[in-house]
Amino acid sequence: xxxxxxxxKEVPVKTASTARDRLQVIVAHERSQRRQPDYLPxxxxxxxxxxxxxxxxxxDQISVQVDDTDDCSVLELNITLxx
Amino acid sequence: MxxxxxxxxxKGGVGKTTxxxxxxxxxxxxxxxxxxxxxxxxLRNLDLIMGCERRVVYDFVNVLNGEASLTQxxxxxxxxxxxxxxxxxxxxxxxALTQEGVQTVLNELKENFDFIICDSPAGIEKGAQMALxxxxxxxxxxxxxxxxxxxxDRILGILQSKSLRAETGGEPVKEHLLLTRYNPVxxxxxxxxxxxxxxxxxxxxxxxxxxxxxxxxxxxxQGVPVILDEQALAGQAYNDAVERLLGNEVEYRxxxxxxxxxxxxxxxxx
Numbered sequence: 001x002x003x004x005x006x007x008x009k010e011v012p013v014k015t016a017s018t019a020r021d022r023l024q025v026i027v028a029h030e031r032s033q034r035r036q037p038d039y040l041p042x043x044x045x046x047x048x049x050x051x052x053x054x055x056x057x058x059x060d061q062i063s064v065q066v067d068d069t070d071d072c073s074v075l076e077l078n079i080t081l082x083x
Numbered sequence: 084m085x086x087x088x089x090x091x092x093x094k095g096g097v098g099k100t101t102x103x104x105x106x107x108x109x110x111x112x113x114x115x116x117x118x119x120x121x122x123x124x125x126l127r128n129l130d131l132i133m134g135c136e137r138r139v140v141y142d143f144v145n146v147l148n149g150e151a152s153l154t155q156x157x158x159x160x161x162x163x164x165x166x167x168x169x170x171x172x173x174x175x176x177x178x179a180l181t182q183e184g185v186q187t188v189l190n191e192l193k194e195n196f197d198f199i200i201c202d203s204p205a206g207i208e209k210g211a212q213m214a215l216x217x218x219x220x221x222x223x224x225x226x227x228x229x230x231x232x233x234x235x236d237r238i239l240g241i242l243q244s245k246s247l248r249a250e251t252g253g254e255p256v257k258e259h260l261l262l263t264r265y266n267p268v269x270x271x272x273x274x275x276x277x278x279x280x281x282x283x284x285x286x287x288x289x290x291x292x293x294x295x296x297x298x299x300x301x302x303x304x305q306g307v308p309v310i311l312d313e314q315a316l317a318g319q320a321y322n323d324a325v326e327r328l329l330g331n332e333v334e335y336r337x338x339x340x341x342x343x344x345x346x347x348x349x350x351x352x353x
Binding site: 013014015016019020022023024026027030031034 | 275
């Protein structure tokens with residue numbers, strides 16, 4: 001900073017906090033995916049195809065998840081039906 | 084019995100080879116017999132950073148194929164006693180590294196060294212997985228930047244699922260975060276992720292913070308590991324990281340903006 005722009009302070013844009021927030025979301029999402037079995041995306045795709053035969057839904061309206069607890073695994077299927 | 088440490092990152096260009104060279108050199112300087120192995124088959128570069136590129140005769144793949152012995156392929160550093168480099172080959176054959184072959188070489192090295200540093204290639208493919216498979220500890224090199232942090236998290240996932248220790252249910256690979264190219268001025272201005280931001284997201288213990296420094300390029304131009312440049316902040320920061328790797332507590336430096344005097348600021352001095 002030289003003498004000429006000493007008094008002309010710019011208002012800094014805090015992009016680092018945006019970066020942090022975006023990373024926290026995506027990393028958490030990817031970690032939860034990591035623990036899922038390999039066949040899950042394919043199974044999700046196939047379930048989607050079947051439902052699509054009857055109801056018009058999009059990829060993001062269906063979510064498949066496996067939750068492991070100590071002695072049992074739960075397959076959770078969530079489908080948002082259109083209005 | 085040697086400790087095997089992989090230097091990895093997922094993303095390319097974040098400073099894996101620079102860090103491998105610096106940390107390996109730092110360990111040898113402290114009297115630990117150390118070998119740095121270049122796992123980047125096809126894109127060998129550790130030899131250039133270490134300044135021994137003209138002395139490469141045989142390489143890692145020659146050893147795996149039985150075309151040369153380990154002693155023939157290892158290059159002894161001319162500056163530091165107890166420091167050796169095993170260069171990667173320039174072959175384009177991606178399948179040159181086999182798990183059994185790597186294991187044989189590492190087992191042989193384990194008998195004679197204190198530390199084996201594996202300089203991983205970028206990516207999460209076979210080469211990178213091979214470099215980390217037998218690791219006892221992992222140094223995850225990360226830049227304070229979104230894509231690097233995300234890739235580091237992916238490589239942590241691989242360490243936790245696809246390393247030998249993970250597969251055999253042994254003690255998990257000990258993870259260390261090495262934050263490189265850190266610029267406190269930009270962090271202060273809110274333009275760059277801070278140390279604590281990256282620590283929060285990756286949730287692994289911090290080994291060191293290397294400030295962005297012109298000396299890193301100067302050192303690589305000359306083929307001198309930057310840790311040997313005692314004037315350079317980056318060199319000093321690597322020295323601190325080596326101490327921490329050896330279990331010593333060292334206070335963090337270079338995390339704050341250097342205070343400039345009034346006159347310096349007025350004249351726009353750097």
